Amino acid sequence: MRPVPVRHSPIRPWAALAALALLGACATHEVDFQGEGDGVVGEGAVVHAVLETPPVGQPGQDAADDPAVWASAHPVMVKGVATPGFVAGTDKKAGLYIYGLDGRILQFLPEGLLNNVDVVEGLSVGGRPQVVLGASDRTPGKVGVALYRFDPAATQADNAVHYWGAIRTDVVEPYGFCFVRRGDQVYAVLVGHEGELRQYALGVDAAGAPVAREVRRAEIGSISEGCAADEASDAVFVNEENVGLWRYDLDPASGAARTLIQPIAPGVLVADAEGLTTIADGDKRYLIASSQGDSTFPVWRIDAGAPQYKGRFVVKDGVVDGVTGTDGLAAAGGAVGPFPEGVVVIQDDVNDEGGQNFKYVDWRDIRRALGL
Numbered sequence: 001m002r003p004v005p006v007r008h009s010p011i012r013p014w015a016a017l018a019a020l021a022l023l024g025a026c027a028t029h030e031v032d033f034q035g036e037g038d039g040v041v042g043e044g045a046v047v048h049a050v051l052e053t054p055p056v057g058q059p060g061q062d063a064a065d066d067p068a069v070w071a072s073a074h075p076v077m078v079k080g081v082a083t084p085g086f087v088a089g090t091d092k093k094a095g096l097y098i099y100g101l102d103g104r105i106l107q108f109l110p111e112g113l114l115n116n117v118d119v120v121e122g123l124s125v126g127g128r129p130q131v132v133l134g135a136s137d138r139t140p141g142k143v144g145v146a147l148y149r150f151d152p153a154a155t156q157a158d159n160a161v162h163y164w165g166a167i168r169t170d171v172v173e174p175y176g177f178c179f180v181r182r183g184d185q186v187y188a189v190l191v192g193h194e195g196e197l198r199q200y201a202l203g204v205d206a207a208g209a210p211v212a213r214e215v216r217r218a219e220i221g222s223i224s225e226g227c228a229a230d231e232a233s234d235a236v237f238v239n240e241e242n243v244g245l246w247r248y249d250l251d252p253a254s255g256a257a258r259t260l261i262q263p264i265a266p267g268v269l270v271a272d273a274e275g276l277t278t279i280a281d282g283d284k285r286y287l288i289a290s291s292q293g294d295s296t297f298p299v300w301r302i303d304a305g306a307p308q309y310k311g312r313f314v315v316k317d318g319v320v321d322g323v324t325g326t327d328g329l330a331a332a333g334g335a336v337g338p339f340p341e342g343v344v345v346i347q348d349d350v351n352d353e354g355g356q357n358f359k360y361v362d363w364r365d366i367r368r369a370l371g372l
Contacts, residue, residue: 041314041324042270042294045369048318049346049361051103055354056091064356065092066116066275066328067345070131071101071336072152078106080157084337087330087345088133088161089358090114096135096148098161101337103360107160111146112139116225116328120179122186125208128153132202132210133161134188136174144169145177145190145200147210165210171196176238178276180229182250188212189236191227195220197238199252216252226328228276232285233302237261241272245289247307261300261307268309270294278302279331279342279363286310286372288344290326297329297346299370311370315346315361323359325349331363339363 057063071085078086078098086106087099092115098107114135123130133148145167151159169190176191179202190198199216226239229250236248244263248254264271270293277288285303296314300307315323326347333342342363351357366372 041316041322042291042296042312043267044296044312044314045366046316047313047361047365047369049315049320049323049359050318051360052320052348052351053087053089053097053099053103053358054105055351055357056089056097057093057355059354061093061355062349063091063093064327064347064349064358065090065114066347067330067358068117068119068133069330069332069336069343069345070119071332071334073335076150076152077155077157077159078150079160081106085332087358087360088117088119088135089345089347090117090135090328092138096133096161099358101339101343101360103358109148109161109163111135111163112137112142114138114146115175116177116191116227118177118179118330120181120186122181122184123149123202123204125149125204132164132179132186134167134177134179136177136190137166138173142166143171143174145174145188145212167200167202167210167212169198171198176225176227178227178229178236180236180250181231182234187215187229187250187252189227189229191220191224191238193223193225195222195224195240197224197248197256199236201252216255218248218256220246223272226274226276226289228278228287230278230285230287230302232280235302237276237278237287239273239276239289241274245269245273245276262298262309268312269298270296275326275328275347277329277331277344279344280333281342281363281367281372284372288329288331290329290346292325292327295324295326297326299366299372301372310372313366313369315359320359321348321352323348333363341367 075082095111117135131150137146171192173193275290
């Protein structure tokens with residue numbers, strides 16, 4: 001059983017938005033580690049979330065898992081609501097939520113057992129550029145990657161995220177997932193629970209349906225999940241949960257070759273290591289991980305040769321409650337709705353009211369706390 005820590009009463013997302021300006025100034029089986037998800041928080045620079053989503057699932061249920069963030073230079077229409085972007089978040093018991101950048105629910109797709117989600121641009125259907133979402137899908141009979149598309153130029157009130165198709169796989173239990181573009185090519189990278197790595201080249205056929213071609217397969221070694229890919233540094237980063245953080249070349253011709261960036265180590269990256277995301281901050285790029293075992297978030301700079309470790313942060317109680325036991329996180333740099341220089345969205349496994357949910361942290365606060 002996971003003890004539930006006492007939390008301060010939060011300001012709900014619509015109220016917390018008003019406070020934003022003020023706060024922004026080789027085993028093959030899973031191994032449980034003592035401390036995982038038990039509310040113990042390690043040392044790190046302190047930041048606070050400024051918004052949160054409504055609870056996902058039922059109280060005490062392990063449901064919310066992983067988010068993805070997409071921002072637009074102009075408002076887009078989602079289910080009758082004009083928004084400068086959205087956050088997609090998985091309910092691994094039921095489907096996919098689409099949230100506004102204020103934390104409110106815009107749409108729910110009851111799609112089954114979705115685990116990790118990511119978003120990418122670079123594909124068109126009928127000559128119209130699309131925003132494509134992908135999620136690792138563990139639903140019996142649908143195992144693989146579920147694909148969705150959103151038309152950012154559509155203005156009708158019922159415009160929304162729609163199911164588009166799927167990538168079928170031989171991976172028994174799809175777990176981690178990330179997208180990346182390399183030049184004109186969009187890649188989908190799938191990580192299996194038992195450490196399988198699959199990379200697919202994604203395209204669109206003449207009928208407007210998605211097509212995928214496997215271009216790489218490798219074995220990570222043991223239970224793995226977190227995945228983040230970065231075109232600028234030509235890298236795919238993967239967290240092998242009880243081993244450490246790996247870097248693979250993005251080029252699928254590199255095969256299984258990899259470099260261990262950070263082994264599991266107290267005070268840096270604690271098992272089990274889970275979520276990964278990247279964020280651009282001007283000409284700098286950073287990789288952020290979830291050190292789930294001690295509820296901290298180590299950060300590396302990745303644009304200047306070998307990744308450089310920059311420290312860790314923790315998310316403590318503020319206008320909304322703090323964050324523990326994070327499965328997944330996602331970030332976007334630059335202007336993201338009410339976040340002028342970027343946002344990091346983080347899953348929280350012990351919410352102070354109801355089920356798990358997602359917290360929004362202003363990137364400026366993280367940058368300031370770590371002296372980046």
